[in-house]
Amino acid sequence: MQMKATLRDVAERSGFSITTVSHVLNDVPGKRIAPDTRETIRRVADELAYRPNQLAQGLRRQRSGTIGFLADSILTTPHAHKVISGAQDAAAEAGSMLLLVSTDGRPELEERGITAFLDRQVDGIVYAATYHRIVTPPPSLRARPAVLLDARTDAAEYPSAVPDEVGSARTAVAELVRAGHRRIGYLGNVDDIPATAGRLAGYRQALAEAGLPWQPAWEVAEASESTGGYRAARAVLDRPDRPTALFCFNDRMALGAYFAVQDLGLAVALDVSIIGFDDQEIISEGVHPGLTTMRLPHYEMGQWGIRTLLSLIDAPSDGPYDPVHFDCPLVRRASVGSPRG
Amino acid sequence: MQMKATLRDVAERSGFSITTVSHVLNDVPGKRIAPDTRETIRRVADELAYRPNQLAQGLRRQRSGTIGFLADSILTTPHAHKVISGAQDAAAEAGSMLLLVSTDGRPELEERGITAFLDRQVDGIVYAATYHRIVTPPPSLRARPAVLLDARTDAAEYPSAVPDEVGSARTAVAELVRAGHRRIGYLGNVDDIPATAGRLAGYRQALAEAGLPWQPAWEVAEASESTGGYRAARAVLDRPDRPTALFCFNDRMALGAYFAVQDLGLAVALDVSIIGFDDQEIISEGVHPGLTTMRLPHYEMGQWGIRTLLSLIDAPSDGPYDPVHFDCPLVRRASVGSPRG
């Protein structure tokens, strides 16, 4: 296995200087180089399968072609990888790659990760949360252009993208209204995060817009996972005046609601329509009948993040930056039907 | 924001030469340097918050401190991130970082990803599948030390780690036997992957070892997701001589089985015990009652991969390499009970 060819190899083999070879291979503008020369050099480079050493290139150009991606957890939540996927695709378009660090709830890794990024001369840093959060990134983040995904700071210090919680919740409830439901409950959560207030507000707004009654008893808050959803659903559905449809804070709660509906001898869609939030496919596609839900625009946010970052790298700017809000598209499956009777 | 300090800055500020500073900061062995000098240099480096530029270091040392991680899909399956997590932690221990590429079922990204890795002078490459597969990595992978995770080649060309499918399936079934079950069904799959034959074989072996009857009607194969699991479970449970326990190819099929059990008016654990495979927490913890299942040792495999890779980098070797088999630990939750009566 022979050594990788260097610029010098190409130069020697083609009979031109390293400089000329570099000019040709980089298509440096404003250089008048004989077409023959160009062609020879290109051919030789090809023959040798020459590829520039990006370490050397980066050292010289002060641009590593590398972006640090700091995720607070790819471990716990299962849809964060779509952010990465979107980011990676956008990075690839620009010839860049992602250095990944996942802190997985270990805050001490945050500083260390950023340091490791800076040591490797990343061109910029993406700071990604797994769900919409208000964050305070370590000061070291300021050493490079950075963007926030699914997160924002109180100061509008970095460009940031977050889902439109309120609007998306309204869309969800409106879908239920459209199906004919007039008694719609909300299985909410108790976490101290923007989505909590946002989705609740969206629910109430949508009811008001539709001229539907708001029933305190139909609006419960529980832990935002399956068992919480189960309890919440039981609390609401055990009542004689139970709603015919439930909007759930997330898909995991919706999963719990499915079990509650079944335990009551009822059927999802037929007796109780359900809409979730997140579109975690394992649940939304795995559940029976399939779960109608709001898809978090993670892929798109990942793309946006890298593109924004790259333009920031090319044209530094100081902000402030208003958070960009992304719509969550409705994904229709089979958990919404018309109310009976 | 002042510029990052370089070795030269430390040298000038401390009054010693770049060489000496380098020697001190790298603790180069066999160098007799005055303790005072050492201390001064260390102090100055500290004051300036000096950190070596890894691009420069890498260029010189021919070691980038970077490892390419090529995943065939972090998108579709939801537990692959644990491999990454394990890999990242092991890499961090050694001062290395992961460059990530996820091909997400787009094979053309594979070559491109590896090329991008090589351009960046990665020290080695991890080629990770999302489930146990026989793969044929592109030849370009040979350009660097590489290991395979959750994958192996026919030629034993790279070190590789895969789950012990047969043994783990036996463990699962043995658990059911221990709970008193004598009629145990298997909801299998139809994919052309090693796990298919492996888990099936484990199931049969475990029955044989326990002296239990093998019933063709209790062994069905379906698509390996929730709806397949539903159909498979119905096929088995609709029979008068239905089994009292089901071992499922994976958690998603187990999820479908839950719905089937409920649709038949039965209860999981009480009437039908269920064991899954994979331990996808969204399902295994989200389901009601919690799903007992076999945990794929992804984190451990990730760690193993990096450690193996690093030692391969330090001490190249040619193989052949037998695949290393990892046990899947049993995770007990609440879906296994004793049979009635």
Add this chain to the structure above:
DNA sequence: CTGAAAGCGCTAACAA
């Protein structure tokens, strides 16, 4: 005990 000098592979002024 310390430092000068060469060079990793590349780009960019500047000459010719």
Add this chain to the structure above:
DNA sequence: TTGTTAGCGCTTTCAG
């Protein structure tokens, strides 16, 4: 139209 030279920030002989 092409080449010389310097240097990105670092490590590593080799001298002193």
